[in-house]
Amino acid sequence: MSLSTVRLHQLLVAAAFLVPCVVLVGAAWWNRGEVLREQESAVVRTAAVMHEHASKVLDTAELAMDRVDDYVFDRTWSQIAAAATGGFLSTLKAPLAQATAVWVVDPRGVVRASSRDGDVGSDLSGRDVFSVHRVRDIGIYVSPAAQEAAQEGGTERQATFMVSRRRSTDDGRFDGVIVIALGTEYFARFYAEIAAPTAHLAMLLRADGAVLVREPPARPADARLPAGDPLMRGIHARPQGGATSGVPAGGPERLYAWRRVGDYPVQVAFSVETSVALDRWYDNLRVYGLVATVSALTLVLMAWLALARARAEQEALANLKREHAQRLAAENQLRQSQKMEAVGQLTGGIAHDFNNLLAVITGSLEVLQRRLARGDTDVGRFINGALDGTDRAAKLTHRLLAFARQQPLEPRPTDANRLITGMVDLLRRTLGETVTVETRLMAAPPPVFVDQNQLENAVLNLAVNARDAMPGGGRLTLATEAATLGDGRPAVAVTVRDTGTGMPPEVVARAFEPFFTTKPQGRGTGLGLSQVYGFVTQSGGTVRIDSRPGEGTAIVLVLPASPDGPPDDADARARRTAPLPERQDRTVLVVEDDAMVRSASAETIGELGYRTLTAPDGAAALACLDRNRDVAVLFTDVVMPGLDGPALAAEARRRRPDLRVVFATGHPRDDAQEGPQPAPGETVLRKPFTIEALAEALETGGRVEAPA
Known part of the structure; x- marks a missing residue:
């Protein structure tokens, strides 16, 4: 027994020496790997910071x-x-x-x-x-x-x-x-x-x-x-x-x-x-040498210190990530505000230029209609001018103006059921055979007070978006139902529903932002839903999106109801096609710096029976007035280089007090904004204008707006 006790103590002595040595070697080797991994992680994090900066x-x-x-x-x-x-x-x-x-x-x-x-x-x-x-x-x-x-x-x-x-x-x-x-x-x-x-x-x-x-x-x-x-x-x-x-x-x-x-x-x-990193490891080896000679309490204490250190590092890293996310959010918000400011600054100017093109389109088509009605087939240049102007201007002008909240909408009582029914064939051709178009319309809905053309564009826009959300085909449902606005006014809800992929909440939250799109680059501008939002809001209504991933999407336009019934379309068409009186004995001087707009305006005025003269700027117009005493009406653009429209009109009427003036402007309708304020004998005509609006402007001296 004595021998056994000695041997046991010898074994314990050996174990007391060998076990710490083995633990120390194992811990040292493990620690070497950890130090290298930590150093590598620090290098990767620093490279990430450099990447963000670059x-x-x-x-x-x-x-x-x-x-x-x-x-x-x-x-x-x-x-x-x-x-x-x-x-x-x-x-x-x-x-x-x-x-x-x-x-x-x-x-x-x-x-x-x-x-x-x-x-x-x-x-x-x-x-x-x-x-x-x-x-x-x-x-x-x-x-x-x-x-x-x-x-x-x-x-x-x-x-x-x-x-x-x-x-x-x-x-x-x-x-x-x-x-x-x-x-x-x-x-x-x-x-x-x-x-x-x-x-x-x-x-x-x-x-x-x-x-x-x-x-x-x-x-x-x-x-x-x-x-x-x-x-x-x-x-x-x-x-x-x-x-x-x-x-x-x-x-x-x-x-x-x-x-x-x-x-x-x-x-x-x-x-x-x-x-x-190895220098750090050598330092750790010395620490482990001390750990091998101290009690378990020291080992527990050091383990606790290591854990506290790791937690502190993790908390510091979490704080760094949180600060980084906050900085990115602030930068995104600033970038978005700058983008919104830029769009707001650009919209009015772009709309002015494009409305000039729409004036060419309207004039060309109406001259074309009247010449064809009397059998004149020499109309090629009017067709070409209208097609070119339409291709360059119409779509982008409507979208930009709706977003900028400056578009001169022309609301009138509109039957939503009739509008949707009339669009079904167009939608079926546009969306293709893989999309089934259905309607669920309420009986005898009250008319809604909106711009009919803009409502058609909004429905078509939403239908095309729905088709893109159903790449394998599906069902598009157009529905109307009674609704009320937030202030209790009666309204009609027009719903466009698809069976497509749906949208997650973060996409729904940003869907109405201008230039936001989930489509691949080159497949969408991001203006579609913002245009719809701008039109509905400007019309006094509301719009919302009901969507979940995999369950389709429903976009609901709540539009204010009109107390009046829809206008008589037959009477309106009769007014638009009524013959205009001849005015062979009167001369109109057309002043416009854009050659295409100047030519189209002169052709349209000539079609009304007036004799026309043209001038490219204010100085040429004054010279023309001095040479031609028979000029009865001055038809002038508002924004021109050099002498602008109001200044030209003031000088012309100083020389010729009996001269009547018609201002043609492509700026959006907003009486509070700067623009020509008509005096007696002066008229403001908004581009694009119809031939009837032009005739009325040339005949009257009060302010005339382009009719619906």
Whole structure:
């Protein structure tokens, strides 16, 4: 028994020595792997931060290129070379800390406009930032980094790389490039801040290994990584991003992480030497040596400290992610508000230009109708003019004006059942054989007070969206039922329901936003539902979406009811086709700076029996008035270069007090906005106008609006 006790103690002594040694070796080996994995995770996280930063910088540069392209669009090169363009580029560059210069380069490679005066006239024809765009559109191109020449009065040369994009004419021909030079120091400072104080290597590089930014900086000979470098092998194997380790030529083993920056031809990469992690491991070994000699309490305490440390790191990472999400949400909100502001600023101007085209369409078609009625077949030019104007203007004008809440709607009592029934055949032809169109209409609904054409467009728009949501076919149901608005007024609910894929809640929440679309690029503008929302809201109604994924979608338009019955369509048609009296003894002077609108207006007025004279601007109109004393009516556009319509009318009536004036304007109807205020003997006619409205305007001196 004594021998057994001694042997047992010997075994316990051996075990007391061997077990801690085995545990220490096992723990040390496990800890080595953990340290390397943690270091790799830290490298990956740093690369992700670098990726986010580079994405925002390049996205900002691309947005700046869009603004430059919009600014120089439709300008001649002599206009682009003007000082105003340079001032615009300087203003655009000022808030961009990362940009050193913004250039507009013509098709010969000459810098025609720059944010820096000294760059104008520079020849880039031999530079890759220009030449790569000649043959085809390759999107965004990033040039290798180079030392930028010192500016006048400066002594330092700054390293930059250039981002360029091709400009093309409407027919696809090469029309020069837009170039933004980005300073490498801007990136290097950021990389130094996020990586400090760890010894590191942070790079922004191209797929061919050309290093754009390196922190810390290196010799010029290290401006390109060889194909055999571990980082380049990793990028070629996984271009979108990843992590690896390897031994570069002439250096120690390193941990690498890289990510491609969006769709741009550049990568961000971050690496540290493996020895950095191993140094931490050696420190841990010393700690484990102490742990092997202390009691279980010490082991429990250290485990608790390790857990607390992990929880603190997890909480810090969660806070970082939350702050990142909040920043993205704020940026998205700002971007959306800027987009809404831009659309609001553009809508009125676009509507004015397109309404000029609609004036041509209306005049051409009505002259065509009247000439055909009397047997005149020489009407080809009127057909061509109407088709061309329709193709260029109608759809986009209606959508933009409805969204901008500036469209002059012409509401009248409308039978919703009759409108839907009349559209069924059109919808069946439009949607194809795979979609069954059904109607569920209430008996004798009250008329709704809306613009009939806009309601037809809204139903057609929703039907086409429903077809796209039923790629394998399905059923489209159009229904009407009694409803009430929020204030208790009677209404009619027009429902467009499909059996398609449906929408998740996050899509439903954004469905009415302008330019929001779930369709592939090139398949939708994102204006369809926003146009419907704008029309219904402007008409005093409401619209809602009932949809769930896999259960189809129902869009309900609640439209206010009209207390009056629908108008007599036969009487309206009779009024539109009633013959107009001859006015051979009166002369009308047509003043319009747009040649196409001027010609169409003169033809339409001539069709009414008037003699016509034309003038392209206010000065020519006054000269024509002085030469032709028989001019009885001045028919003038409102917005013209030089002498505008109201100023022309005032001067003309000063010379000829008996002269009557008709203003033709394409601006939306809004009495509170600036516009011509008619005096006695003056008339305001809105474009596009019918021939009857034109006749009434030429005959009367009060304000006349285009009839329904």
